[in-house]
Amino acid sequence: MEILSCSKLKFRYNGSRNHTLHDVTFDVQPSQVVLVVGKTGSGKTTLLKLLKKEIAPAGELCGEININGKPQNELSLLESTRTLSYISQDPHTQTVTHKVSSELAFGLENLGTNSREILGRVGEMATYLGIEDIYDRPIHNLSGGQKQLCCLCSALVQSPKILLLDEPAAQLDPIGTSKLFSLLVRLNSELGITLVIAEHRPREIFPYCDKIILLENGRAKCYDKQSFIAAAADDPALQGYIPPCTRTLLPLGKTALYVRDAKNILEQTFDKKPDKPTLVKQDKNKPLAFKANDLYFRYSPNGKDVVDCLDVCVKQGEFFAAVGSNGCGKTTMLKLFCGILRPWQGKITINGKNIKAYKGNTLYRENVAYMPQDPCELFVSPTVGQEFENTCKFMGQTDTLDELVRTFDIEPLLDMNPYDLSGGEIQKCALVKLLLTKPEILFLDEPGKGLDPAAKALLGNTLTRLCEQGKTVIIATHDLDFAAEYAHTCALFFDGKIHSKTVANEFFSHNNFYTTDASRIARSVFPGVTTTAALEKAVKESERR
């Protein structure tokens, strides 16, 4: 008997004319892993929230949802809590108390469990997930990855039968993402927990999933792995949801779910070339746009230096990406670069001029602009339009606003509250707000976070276009595929320093862990190829030959 089923589910938000979900029908068997994919705004989060009635959004719902053979409406709060747990993409909105220990006990305390049992179950789960070292720490001091693990642990202590996860890896670095998905696979195989995961980058979990639900404009199509791969072969829009190892073999008509298998197939199909990557050369004649020399920064006098003897140069028109693990200090580094934080030692030069020489707000007029991880933070006015007007007033000009609004196609968003926009929309609006200040150098913190493949491609192309116009772009990111695809140069931020800054494909060709799947697959046959698109092209060309 299925553990979860939806039949002809139709949903419309209050005040909205259009349905977010239309006739969604699917069922999930016990212990299955189900992947929900689709563009931003396709209804993934809505669907997941509807499955858990306590957090279901307000609106008109038709159709049937059955949980464990029982209609959802007939489940008591207690039954619902014990059957389903939901983990949102933003752990900030999910943590209730101030410490990890009290957060883990929160759910069981709600169920009236006695103290001894709570401590036993929390201890067991914290040990299983390996989070004993953060057990006594305040939640606000944890990194994004640690918060996500804390949320996962607090959901699991309630021993749910079904775990609903909405983009669980949105806050995590590549290594943290791999660890999280390995853990989820372990939970599924060892405890038999049914997993329903909505994800933009499902490559780690794809090989393990039993069913894929594709949401397009609120309509659902169900696939198993093989039929989804077959559909992706015909529809390029779906290729972003399959792992690079599978995608690159599509032209050959073969299938691999793991990097190892894809690599073997390529090596068997094509001649192994000498291990010498074909590298993209960097233009050495361009002037320097940004230079940081011998930078040191710490948050408190007795604290550790977060930035420690950092040196880096970025040329005009260059797109530079710094990658690194969660909590290593990338955001601090970007804030130092754009003058929000001040180093206690060292010198920063912007367009040949010491950053200290920019008095008042001159630095942020026609020189530098910074986009935080959450672009909403750039908006303090009630509507997007008002925010743009304020920025224009500050800059003393309005001539570029209309042109930028047209270019980025955001006119319908002007009257909306920034917090009501989707991830892709707010990114575009934030970029327009920054471009209104006519910056020469753009600093962006995690620019592709939470975006679907199409929105990410749009952002990447926009940034590339800005570089072609002579602007310099410096980003800090976890998204290695995005960095490999669009950045000209890359470096690893580690131990407070920028290490081995080099052209992107050289960087990814030499790394083993901080690299793309495409690079891992290609390095023995097509050395120097580091992006999935380039690898697909190389495979197609070789096949043709």
Add this chain to the structure above:
Amino acid sequence: MCYLKTFDPTVPMTYFLCVMSICVFTVNPYLQVCALTGGVVLLVSIKKKESLKLLAVCALIMAVMAVTNPLFVHRGMTELFYVGKQPYTLEALLYGLSLGCSIASLLIWFGVWSALITQDEILAVFGKRMPKTALVISMILGFIPKLHSKYTRLLHAFYAGGGTRRKSLKRTAMIFTACLAYEAEQVIDISLSMKARGYGSKSRTYSQRRHFRKKDAAALAFSLALCITCYVLIGSRRLDYWYYPRLSTQGFDALGVGSYFLLCLSPMYYIIKEKLLWRYCPAAS
């Protein structure tokens, strides 16, 4: 300070209430000296060099209170000298010193409190009887750093988006409003998350990480016995002391002062015991 932290939180909290309730209301110099000595010894043993700043502030408060009180209060029979036409009396000086001593003792005992009683201990005491109150306190403790961190991030984004760095009420209000609006949205999500995790389905319990044992009962009984002795003696006026018009010749009761002194210094027993244990315990060497 591990040993003192092994007690059920009710014990240290009751202990502090006993010490501070006497220290706040008495003007008896013998009791005040006990409170001050006990507080200083404990603070230095627990916080070591970190305590020096607080001790310096306390010494300054005592000196200022002692010197300034006779300038405003001219009661007392022992005139030391005249300031203008007003007498500067020994009684007023000592009364000022006594007031300063009370304030300094309180500050020092709060310093000891903060070193020994964490938010978790307070929550544990509330949690047993009032689990919902404990949850509210815990949520507030989590909300304040979240709000602070959000405000800082919005301010940084405001600078970088071209906003002015000049501090003004308008700017602060604008950012704070945006910050509150954001947090208000988050609060809705948090309340949904609470409901999704079963909040309201049954009456709440509270997970206790420590339990009341025999040693807690013994320590609690010891503190209460000494405190009650002091209160009985204060109630029977054997610890009364006055400064005006002349300094009192009474106020010293060996049992009362001895009990309070023992009360103030009783945690030292555990501190010394722990130090000896570490020195002579094979595991520590």
